[in-house]
Amino acid sequence: SGRRLLVSINNNDTLLIYDVDNQKMTEELPGLNVLSSVPVDDCVLYYYKSSAKSLYRRDLCKNVDELVMEGKIDYFSQLIGDILISSRPGPFRYSILGFNINDRTLAWEYDLKEIAKYADSPGNEWTKGSALQVGVVGDIVVVLTVPKLIAIDARTGADIWIKDMPTYPGKKMALSSDDKEFLLFNGSEFIFINAQSGDIVRESKTFKESFRNLDLSMASCTYPVISGKYIYITFTLEYKLFILDAHTFEIVEVISLKGYQSSISETEPPLIYNNKILQHGTDNIMHIYANT
Numbered sequence: 001s002g003r004r005l006l007v008s009i010n011n012n013d014t015l016l017i018y019d020v021d022n023q024k025m026t027e028e029l030p031g032l033n034v035l036s037s038v039p040v041d042d043c044v045l046y047y048y049k050s051s052a053k054s055l056y057r058r059d060l061c062k063n064v065d066e067l068v069m070e071g072k073i074d075y076f077s078q079l080i081g082d083i084l085i086s087s088r089p090g091p092f093r094y095s096i097l098g099f100n101i102n103d104r105t106l107a108w109e110y111d112l113k114e115i116a117k118y119a120d121s122p123g124n125e126w127t128k129g130s131a132l133q134v135g136v137v138g139d140i141v142v143v144l145t146v147p148k149l150i151a152i153d154a155r156t157g158a159d160i161w162i163k164d165m166p167t168y169p170g171k172k173m174a175l176s177s178d179d180k181e182f183l184l185f186n187g188s189e190f191i192f193i194n195a196q197s198g199d200i201v202r203e204s205k206t207f208k209e210s211f212r213n214l215d216l217s218m219a220s221c222t223y224p225v226i227s228g229k230y231i232y233i234t235f236t237l238e239y240k241l242f243i244l245d246a247h248t249f250e251i252v253e254v255i256s257l258k259g260y261q262s263s264i265s266e267t268e269p270p271l272i273y274n275n276k277i278l279q280h281g282t283d284n285i286m287h288i289y290a291n292t
Helices: 207-213
Strands: 004-009 014-019 024-030 037-039 044-049 054-059 064-070 083-087 095-100 105-111 133-137 140-144 148-153 159-164 172-175 181-185 190-194 200-203 225-227 230-235 240-245 251-256 271-273 276-280 286-290
Touching: 083 133, 133 172, 133 181, 140 172, 172 225, 225 271
Parallel strands: none
Antiparallel strands: 004 014, 014 024, 037 044, 044 054, 054 064, 083 095, 095 105, 133 140, 140 148, 148 159, 172 181, 181 190, 190 200, 225 230, 230 240, 240 251, 271 276, 276 286
């Protein structure tokens, strides 16, 4: 929120609020973490208290907590007007939810179990549909599932469009900062998609070929990241970070990630901050590289 960073420490048990401009910690909030908090402004954030299985509103300026309603906050949660986007508790995201934080009610629920069900192969039993990844683009919730890509109106919960998806392994999304499009990496090529229509804006054609020409494998990668004019993605088994032009998909640079004592998780995308590239490893060390 603004020029503040939210940082979790102590195994995600404590939330620190860092003032970027003054380069100092301003708040230490035990029992909270980044993935269960949604900042609203300089004073207010919503958070999930697991012991109560409920949403709370915290006013940092007044140091006041207020129970809002039963519910949870997910990693993708955002506040769109009065609607807080989230999901049902459980190991699988079978439903996407919209909580009205002012009325303190469940405004809508989008059930994925039937619409996104799939069979691994012909003749196999159907598997209930669930979200692989969820992102918010403007006032649209984009849900990536195994067989489909679904766009939901964040205010009403109605689907805007539904696109069939080939069941490529390793599909991953990244959000753009312009609230109009998002990026899908389908396991071999990059595709920018218009969030309003679901139409393809532009796509790479030869990334897989270029990658293979470097004698590398595409078996495992992080989520892609869009920052400025570039796409950043780390291929974890190769310890290679690729930087691509977001419009032409030309490979601008390949950074060899050295010094890791352990692996890089697919869920740890590179971070771009202050002209530096930060890549976290499972050794719990943040490695920093120059962003040239």
